[in-house]
Amino acid sequence: MGIRNINTQFFRGVMVTTEKNIRIYYTKAPVMIFGLLFPLFMFLSFYLGREINLYFFFPGLLAMSLFFTASSIGPLITPWEKQAGTFERLLSFPVSINTIILGDIAAGMIFGIFINVIVLIVGLVFFNYSINILFLLFGILFASFCFSSLGVLLASPSVRSPSHIMMFSSLIRFPLIFISGIFIPLESLQGGARVLAYFSPITYLVDIFNFSFKGESHISLIIDFTMLFVFSIIFIFLSNRFHKRNLMKGL
Amino acid sequence: MKKEHNNVIEANLLTKRFGNVTAVNQITFTVNKGEIFGFLGPNGAGKTTTIRVLTGLLTPDSGNAFIDGVNIKRNPIKAKMKMGVIPETGNIYVDLTAKQNVILAGKFYGIPGRELEKRANSLLEQFGLYDRKDDLVRTFSKGMKQRVNIASAIVHNPEILFLDEPTPGLDVQSQRLIRNIIKEMNQRGTTIFLTTHNIEEANILCERVAIINKGKIVVIDRPERLRRTFETTQSVEISFDKSIDDTLIGKSAGVNRIERLGDKWKLYTDNPDKLVKYLTKFAEGKDLTIVSMEICRASLEDAFVKFTESESYGN
Numbered sequence: 343m344g345i346r347n348i349n350t351q352f353f354r355g356v357m358v359t360t361e362k363n364i365r366i367y368y369t370k371a372p373v374m375i376f377g378l379l380f381p382l383f384m385f386l387s388f389y390l391g392r393e394i395n396l397y398f399f400f401p402g403l404l405a406m407s408l409f410f411t412a413s414s415i416g417p418l419i420t421p422w423e424k425q426a427g428t429f430e431r432l433l434s435f436p437v438s439i440n441t442i443i444l445g446d447i448a449a450g451m452i453f454g455i456f457i458n459v460i461v462l463i464v465g466l467v468f469f470n471y472s473i474n475i476l477f478l479l480f481g482i483l484f485a486s487f488c489f490s491s492l493g494v495l496l497a498s499p500s501v502r503s504p505s506h507i508m509m510f511s512s513l514i515r516f517p518l519i520f521i522s523g524i525f526i527p528l529e530s531l532q533g534g535a536r537v538l539a540y541f542s543p544i545t546y547l548v549d550i551f552n553f554s555f556k557g558e559s560h561i562s563l564i565i566d567f568t569m570l571f572v573f574s575i576i577f578i579f580l581s582n583r584f585h586k587r588n589l590m591k592g593l
Numbered sequence: 594m595k596k597e598h599n600n601v602i603e604a605n606l607l608t609k610r611f612g613n614v615t616a617v618n619q620i621t622f623t624v625n626k627g628e629i630f631g632f633l634g635p636n637g638a639g640k641t642t643t644i645r646v647l648t649g650l651l652t653p654d655s656g657n658a659f660i661d662g663v664n665i666k667r668n669p670i671k672a673k674m675k676m677g678v679i680p681e682t683g684n685i686y687v688d689l690t691a692k693q694n695v696i697l698a699g700k701f702y703g704i705p706g707r708e709l710e711k712r713a714n715s716l717l718e719q720f721g722l723y724d725r726k727d728d729l730v731r732t733f734s735k736g737m738k739q740r741v742n743i744a745s746a747i748v749h750n751p752e753i754l755f756l757d758e759p760t761p762g763l764d765v766q767s768q769r770l771i772r773n774i775i776k777e778m779n780q781r782g783t784t785i786f787l788t789t790h791n792i793e794e795a796n797i798l799c800e801r802v803a804i805i806n807k808g809k810i811v812v813i814d815r816p817e818r819l820r821r822t823f824e825t826t827q828s829v830e831i832s833f834d835k836s837i838d839d840t841l842i843g844k845s846a847g848v849n850r851i852e853r854l855g856d857k858w859k860l861y862t863d864n865p866d867k868l869v870k871y872l873t874k875f876a877e878g879k880d881l882t883i884v885s886m887e888i889c890r891a892s893l894e895d896a897f898v899k900f901t902e903s904e905s906y907g908n
Contacts, residue, residue, distance in 0.1 A: 351670055351703070358700040368690045427684035433743075434678035436670045464594050532818040590651060 355437040359445020360452070367415055369420070372508050377414030377453065381407045388525065396456060397469050401551035402524035405485070407461050408521065409544050412454025412486040416493020417511040419446050420585070421504040439589065443494055443581050450490030455482060474554045477563065481550035488543050491577035498584030518542045519535040523549070528560045543573040599755055601626045601784045602647065609642050618643040618808035619656065629775070629785040631799035631816075633792065635901055639808040640788040641681055645759045647786070648678045655873035661752060674702065677751035679742055681758045687731035691722050691741045694730060699746035702733075709748070717746040720770070733867075736767030743774060753784045760791060772798060792894040802893075806901045819896040826890045831872055832857040834865050834882040846871035855883070 367373060385403055389396070396403075420442075423429035432442065461480075466473070507545040520546035523531065531539055538543045548565040553559035561568075602624035609617040611825065617639045624630040635638045645651040647658050649669035658665045660672040685694045695713040704712065717723045720740040725733070730741055747754065758773070760768045775798060778786050789795050795802050796816050803813040812819065836856075846868045850861040862868045865888045876883050 351674075354703055355701060358697065361695055361700075362686070365693070366686060373775065426687065428686055429651065430680040431745075432672070432680075432682065434648055434680055434746075437701065438670065562900040590645070 345464070352438070354443045355435070355441035356445045356448060359432075359442055360448040361451030362421055363415065364452065364476040366418055367404075367449065370418060370422070372418050372504060373414050373453070376508060376512070378457065384410075384519075391531045392476060396557075397471075397505040399407060399524075400465050400469060400471075402527075402548050404458065404461055404465060405488055405522075406519060408454050408458045408482065408485055408547065409489050409515070410473045411457040412450050413488035413493035413511070413515060414494070415450040416446050416455050416490055417496040417507045418504050419449070419494075420497040425504060428494035433589070439585050440582060443578065443585060445580050446494045446497070447487065447490045447578070449488040450493050452585050454486040454490060454556055455473065458482060458486075463496060471555045474557075477550060480567070481526055481547055481554060483544070484551070485569055487575065488570045488574040491574045491581065495577045495581040495584070507581045518544055521545075524559075543570055546570050600624065601625055601661045602630070602786060603657075603659040604643070604647065605657045605659075607643070607646055607652060607653050609639075609646055610654050615808050617646065617653075620805070620808075620810045621656075622803055622813055623726065626784055627779070627782055628801065629779050629787065629793035629799050631802035632786065632788040632805065633790075633795055633802055633897060634788075634805035634837055636665050636671055636790075638805045640862075640903075641757055641807060642754065642808075643679075643805065644678075644755055644786070648680075648755055650672055650680075650743060674749075675751060676753045676755060676770060677746035677749065679746045679754075679756045679759055682777060685730055685738060687738075690716060690727050690729055690731065691733070691744075691808065692726040692736075695743050695744050695748050699748040700748035704749060712748055713744075716748060720744050728813055734764075736763045739763055740769060740770065743771060747774075747783075749782065753786065754778060754788045757788050758790065759787070760789070760794060760841060770795075773776060776898070778880050791898050792892070795807065796893045804897060804900045811900045816893050818899075820891055822896055823901075828859050828861045829865055829887045829889060830854070830857055830859050831866050831890055832884040835879065838877070859889075 347589045353364075384406065388394070388399075388403075401578040415517065420429065423432060463477075493511070496514060499507065499510065503541055519525075519542075521535070523539055524544065526534070526535075528549065530541060541559075546561065546569045549559050549561045550563065550566045553563060595791065600612060600623040603895065604620055604622050605796050606619045606621055607617055608615065608619050620639075620643065632643065642651065645877065646653050646782070647660070647792055649665045649672060652666060657893060661675050663672040665672045676891065683868070686697070689697065695716060696709055699709040699712065709872075714723065717726045720743070722740055722744075723825055725737070733741070742758070743756075754775075759775075763771070768783075772794065775785055775787070784887045785798075787795070799816060801815055802819065803814060804811045804819075847864045849861050849863070852859040860868060860872075869886065869888065873883070875881075
């Protein structure tokens with residue numbers, strides 16, 4: 343089998359896995375709850391009863407929405423498939439673990455992008471931004487890939503119950519929101535809090551969005567994109583390691 | 594030029610460990626092209642681990658496995674393209690329809706759209722599911738789900754089909770249908786590797802069987818030859834018109850073991866003639882009517898029990 347055939351088989355596997363995920367998992371209750379309702383309620387609890395300038399905070403809220411939506415599919419798929427008994431069948435197809443990982447990431451990415459384009463359009467209708475469309479689109483693309491990769495990594499512990507993984511993923515995802523520059527702008531963070539913010543990939547997306555919507559950036563855009571890419575590579579590498587190690591556990 | 598391999602499945606000293614447990618211990622065997630090969634063993638003997646290694650789901654700790662000459666460890670995707678797998682715990686997607694499941698499987702093998710549509714319809718027709726093809730699988734019975742499972746596994750016309758316990762818990766009709774499908778596929782040239790608990794199923798379908806116990810292959814032979822190995826152990830199956838106590842059928846007539854099968858008794862003996870004469874007298878003496886009596890030869894099941902008890906062939 344030549345390299346070309348192997349590549350064709352690999353990309354076909356990724357596409358079919360993505361299609362399967364879209365058909366089955368987009369309408370699952372945990373995706374609705376953790377991907378759509380959570381960011382909405384977080385926004386409402388942040389906004390209601392306070393005098394907040396939404397024009398100023400919209401880029402951060404859009405980043406939070408992208409983070410929740412893109413990372414909501416990944417944690418669900420593998421535990422769900424192990425519980426339903428479909429994972430062994432999936433592995434018996436001509437796919438590798440990398441095919442499955444990338445198919446899961448693509449499904450999360452597409453979900454995140456689709457929902458956030460809607461949120462973005464709503465934002466653009468209400469606020470008069472002069473956006474930098476190129477940076478905005480690349481920011482969404484890089485970040486959705488990164489956040490979706492994190493979602494897939496969160497699915498790697500060997501449990502059969504999706505609810506356990508969803509709880510575990512919330513334990514990781516919420517702190518990443520709070521230490522990023524969404525609720526407190528990066529320039530207002532001091533000392534340790536600011537250092538901590540650099541460990542959240544969301545911080546870099548917020549910076550890209552701030553530049554795209556308002557022309558303000560507190561970190562270099564090259565660093566923002568590089569960091570999102572580096573986080574993605576780390577998440578995929580760890581996903582590969584952990585998923586391989588726990589492949590047959592929970593079957 | 595493509596090299597033809599007569600041994601389409603080859604396992605060479607395969608070993609798989611899980612921690613301190615050696616699930617599969619240096620097993621070696623081959624399966625010939627076009628053969629139906631049965632893999633029998635008690636629970637926990639290593640059947641599923643073997644099938645998972647042969648199908649590329651698990652990597653062996655040592656040894657090699659070849660699928661039509663392709664090393665499964667080195668080139669799992671190429672090897673997987675040649676096989677269809679019905680895993681023991683492998684369910685289909687209940688949120689998809691029967692047809693969507695078959696089409697999804699076909700897409701993984703790169704079957705073009707129209708051809709795939711045709712094959713999916715034809716398979717669902719063959720499996721008696723065409724009328725339900727657009728229904729979600731969650732509404733199906735266990736037997737119907739297993740039929741969709743098999744249709745999904747053979748949509749690409751595999752050269753080799755692995756079936757891990759395909760019939761337990763299914764109704765008789767589904768069991769028969771699945772056995773017929775296995776036979777038909779085999780007649781069309783597909784090599785079948787079947788693990789089963791059902792000895793009778795192995796007896797009906799398989800040309801050769803391997804018996805595995807505690808991770809080691811105990812014996813590989815044709816079912817009839819295995820059965821004849823224990824020809825000396827025969828039994829008499831008898832049923833009376835009234836219930837009796839097993840202690841009444843003494844061991845004086847050379848009964849080695851007594852088994853109760855519903856309203857019948859199965860008495861194992863080395864000398865069935867002596868036992869039949871004894872039982873006739875016994876019935877007369879106790880004023881019992883013999884409803885049925887039959888001398889049974891050793892079955893493949895008896896051979897299986899003997900082999901897995903003694904652990905090593907010939908010892």
